[in-house]
Amino acid sequence: MKIKIISRFKMETLLSLGKEEFNPEDYNIISIIDPEMNFLFPIDNLPKNILQLKFHDLEKEDWDKDPEYVEKKGWVIFNDDHARQITKFMDRMDPEKDLIVHCLAGISRSGAIGDYARIRFGLDYERFFIGNKQIIPNAWILKTLLRIEVDNRLEIVV
Numbered sequence: 001m002k003i004k005i006i007s008r009f010k011m012e013t014l015l016s017l018g019k020e021e022f023n024p025e026d027y028n029i030i031s032i033i034d035p036e037m038n039f040l041f042p043i044d045n046l047p048k049n050i051l052q053l054k055f056h057d058l059e060k061e062d063w064d065k066d067p068e069y070v071e072k073k074g075w076v077i078f079n080d081d082h083a084r085q086i087t088k089f090m091d092r093m094d095p096e097k098d099l100i101v102h103c104l105a106g107i108s109r110s111g112a113i114g115d116y117a118r119i120r121f122g123l124d125y126e127r128f129f130i131g132n133k134q135i136i137p138n139a140w141i142l143k144t145l146l147r148i149e150v151d152n153r154l155e156i157v158v
Helices: 006-018 060-065 067-073 080-092 111-119 125-131 139-157
Strands: 002-007 030-034 049-056 097-104
Touching: 002 006, 002 067, 002 111, 002 125, 006 097, 030 111, 049 080, 060 067, 060 139, 080 111, 080 139, 097 111, 111 125, 111 139
Parallel strands: 002 097, 030 049, 030 097
Antiparallel strands: none
């Protein structure tokens, strides 16, 4: 499996090529957007190989500094529910298909989710980062995903 981190614009470009050149069914796709934006894929009858989530690109420190401001703005911070949806999606992903993760810029949110997938599936660190040079993973998202992964494993043991 390869993991490719891209921007929303790149995903829109790929989708515009048509199924002959880019068929979303040939990939596992995690689509991340800001809550005020529209999903790229129709919500009705969403294929099992696509996960769509809405949350802003915030670090926990942003929330901690001024929670009232963040709440007033209506910002949605990545949370345990988002993390569980991602881990469950990865549980059922087709390992024969590559994973595409996109967010608005293809840098922070998608970078964190892609890095988590790299760790979870034991993929090569250098190869992943060379293939996704633009990423700067959001630390809060990555920490939350790793914590939920550990919690899930503990539930299996107990």
